[in-house]
Amino acid sequence: MKVNKEEQQLSPGYNNYIREKKKKKRTIIGVQILTIIVFVALWEILARIGVINTFLLSSPSAIVKLFMDYLSNGTIFTHIAVSVWETILGFVIGTVLGLLVAIILWWSPTLSKISDPFLVVLNALPKTALAPIIIVWAGAGIRGIVVIAITISIVSTILAGYNYFINVEEEKIQMLKSFGANKWQILTKLILPANVGNIINIIKINIGLSWVGVIVGEFLVSRNGIGYLIVYGGQVFRLDLVMMGVVVLALCAWIMYEGISLIEKLYWSKR
Numbered sequence: 001m002k003v004n005k006e007e008q009q010l011s012p013g014y015n016n017y018i019r020e021k022k023k024k025k026r027t028i029i030g031v032q033i034l035t036i037i038v039f040v041a042l043w044e045i046l047a048r049i050g051v052i053n054t055f056l057l058s059s060p061s062a063i064v065k066l067f068m069d070y071l072s073n074g075t076i077f078t079h080i081a082v083s084v085w086e087t088i089l090g091f092v093i094g095t096v097l098g099l100l101v102a103i104i105l106w107w108s109p110t111l112s113k114i115s116d117p118f119l120v121v122l123n124a125l126p127k128t129a130l131a132p133i134i135i136v137w138a139g140a141g142i143r144g145i146v147v148i149a150i151t152i153s154i155v156s157t158i159l160a161g162y163n164y165f166i167n168v169e170e171e172k173i174q175m176l177k178s179f180g181a182n183k184w185q186i187l188t189k190l191i192l193p194a195n196v197g198n199i200i201n202i203i204k205i206n207i208g209l210s211w212v213g214v215i216v217g218e219f220l221v222s223r224n225g226i227g228y229l230i231v232y233g234g235q236v237f238r239l240d241l242v243m244m245g246v247v248v249l250a251l252c253a254w255i256m257y258e259g260i261s262l263i264e265k266l267y268w269s270k271r
Helices: 005-009 012-048 060-072 075-107 109-124 131-138 142-166 170-178 183-194 196-220 226-235 239-269
Strands: none
Touching (some): 012 060, 060 075, 060 239, 075 109, 075 196, 109 142, 131 196, 183 196, 196 226, 196 239, 226 239
């Protein structure tokens, strides 16, 4: 096995640690892939021998066949593009607005105390149940769907971001104040840099929340999108269409999540 120059310069113990860590990572990925393969194979076998009712649960081969049909005529790309665009809009707007409000609350302790009970109540409300009302207020189409995605993610972003900001070590804040730092300098030089990891975690969570909002909105008013495919499949009792929509949705959400994870790794690697 070839050893690069960097590994040669490190201690043997550390090299062994790195190799074991890489080996463990490969093992985990291998087990994950194997689990998916076994699950799909078992699903297909049980469907073929009649143990699973294909009318209710379809089968992997039927889902793949339907996906290829949608792929051949390009329809699937239209639905994916619509849902991804709505999700990105809701995700970006909800995350940015939520973090900005969290910064304002950190900046003004009085305002944070006034708004605290209202934020708690808003966070407890079932936003998906209020989706029809939001559609009426915001309008049908992409605007209403994006607003639903924003409402689902923004309150949790505010609460999480504010809690992260106020929990930065008070000693560090006092040290900056002793050097004459103003509030803006404390925010930009300490609070935000100290919470980069936490903000990235908020972003990861908001990906899933934004997808939830978009799919719920598409259930109600859209004529395109992955949510529309799922609800239409249920209405016409095409469970293969429903399952295909679910699989495509999972892949899209996973790709977006991995994209954020890649950006996170690149950020930390440059630190």
